[in-house]
């Protein structure tokens with residue numbers, strides 16, 4: 001059987017001021033279809049770097065290993081091709097686009113994906129109807145649709161906008177790099193509900209999180225612990241509870 005998302009021996013580095021810095025040192029991870037996995041790890045372990053590499057950010061150089069998604073070489077795909085394959089990527093700080101109307105931006109994004117999948121694009125009227133329903137669902141003011149993308153949005157509003165985008169795009173794989181610092185409990189719940197509402201046999205997610213709290217709301221099928229550029233331990237959702245109580249020490253010691 002072809003695996004869904006398979007990351008094997010992934011190594012990546014960056015050219016930093018102090019010289020070449022190897023950050024990912026052989027990541028192995030298998031995410032089956034329909035599952036939600038979380039990646040946790042101490043500061044500086046490479047979690048965000050992994051999400052940037054999966055997104056195709058050019059400043060990170062992949063030096064070995066590979067990533068297969070639905071049988072395709074993901075690292076060889078452009079960001080547009082990744083979206084067309086059904087991948088949605090969300091980052092800690094969503095990008096601001098001054099002068100770009102949010103509703104138009106969302107419709108362009110949705111239609112680009114529909115077109116790439118060979119499906120019918122949405123006209124302005126039916127899109128507006130859909131997006132208004134979704135904003136109500138997310139307790140988001142419809143005013144946000146008229147504003148420039150993320151410009152002057154609060155942290156929580158940016159998160160809601162991102163979840164709105166995810167629900168409209170209906171990805172088969174969502175990769176979320178989440179910091180919950182600065183997000184209030186409602187914003188955290190919105191992110192969690194956004195993921196949970198899409199959960200099902202056709203949806204998988206990789207939730208990279210820097211804190212355990214988010215996993216009270218998104219209960220993952222598996223948790224991977226990352227340290228110093230490697231996955232050092234994998235297990236069930238109980239790992240998140242263990243980490244909350246005892247920290248990373250025992251996992252780090254066991255990994256040597």
Ligand SMILES: Nc1ncnc2c1ncn2[C@@H]1O[C@H](COP(=O)(O)OP(=O)(O)OP(=O)(O)O)[C@@H](O)[C@H]1O
Pocket residue numbers: 014015016017021023041042043044045046047048049050210
């Ligand atoms: N552009 C860069 N220049 C120099 N070093 C970098 C760069 N990007 C990442 N690093 C280093 O790579 C390591 C991993 O960083 P990364 O942000 O991926 O970790 P993280 O696990 O997401 O950390 P945190 O939990 O603190 O957000 C860190 O030591 C970081 O300083």
